[in-house]
Amino acid sequence: xxxxxxxxxxxxxxxxxxKLVEDAVASLGADYETVEIRYxxxxxxxxxxxxxxxxxxxxLDDCEKVHGAVSDAxxxxxxxxxxxxxxxxxxSGLDRPIVTDDDFRRALGTEIxxxxxxxxxxxxxxxxxxxDFTIVTLGKYEKExxxxxxxxxxxxxxxxx
Numbered sequence: 593x594x595x596x597x598x599x600x601x602x603x604x605x606x607x608x609x610x611k612l613v614e615d616a617v618a619s620l621g622a623d624y625e626t627v628e629i630r631y632x633x634x635x636x637x638x639x640x641x642x643x644x645x646x647x648x649x650x651x652l653d654d655c656e657k658v659h660g661a662v663s664d665a666x667x668x669x670x671x672x673x674x675x676x677x678x679x680x681x682x683x684s685g686l687d688r689p690i691v692t693d694d695d696f697r698r699a700l701g702t703e704i705x706x707x708x709x710x711x712x713x714x715x716x717x718x719x720x721x722x723x724d725f726t727i728v729t730l731g732k733y734e735k736e737x738x739x740x741x742x743x744x745x746x747x748x749x750x751x752x753x
Contacts, residue, residue, distance in 0.1 A: 597633040605672040606631070613642055616665040617658055623647055624658065625694070627684040638673060640666075641680040643688075645698055650683030690747040696720040703730070703750040706739050713737055714750050 598606065610629050617626045628643040644650055644658050659681040666679065690699050699717050704727060706713045715727035715737065725747070726738045739745060 595633045597631045597638055600633070600638060600674045601631065601672065608669060609640070609666065609672060612665040612669060613662050616661040617642070617644060620657060620661055624654070625698070627688070627694070638675050638677040639680060640673075640677055641682060643682055643684045645684050647698075655681045655683070686749060686751055688749070690717075690749070693720070693722070696725060699749065703752075705748055705750040707746040707748075708739065709744050713739065 601609070613629055614626045617624050623646050625645045626642060627645045630639075630641040630643070632639045632641065642658065642662055644654065646654055659679060662681065663679055688695070690696055690704060696717065697720075700719075702717060703714065704717045706725075706727065713727060713729060715729040717725060718728055718736070719726040720741070722741070724738050724740050726736060728734055728736050741747075
């Protein structure tokens with residue numbers, strides 16, 4: 593099982609690593625974005641996992657391309673790591689919750705599900721602010737619904753089968 597390993601690195605080291613990762617991903621083109629950088633320890637090994645996003649989809653070739661660029665960048669600061677490390681690159685995932693402004697930006701125009709304490713809404717995300725977001729509900733009677741962004745509302749992509 594993976595344990596959080598951020599504390600194995602100083603804040604300064606994490607900041608340098610994250611800047612290098614983000615610059616390496618950005619160097620591959622404007623369509624690639626770093627979604628999250630996670631530090632874990634699994635089976636006694638330090639792991640650095642970079643989650644990426646691409647507007648079309650993230651393919652295995654994309655992960656390989658990003659892995660190469662990030663690995664080359666991190667080779668220049670290997671001394672920042674407490675030990676040998678494993679670099680993983682992955683897509684952010686279909687079911688990743690929509691939480692940050694960047695998550696909402698990436699989800700604009702897609703179908704989402706918002707689960708509030710009172711009701712579940714499904715529709716197309718059409719806008720967002722720091723306080724709320726707007727969806728157009730689907731079905732016979734389409735309507736615009738504005739929902740408050742708070743810790744009681746879970747927002748996620750809608751995955752239909």
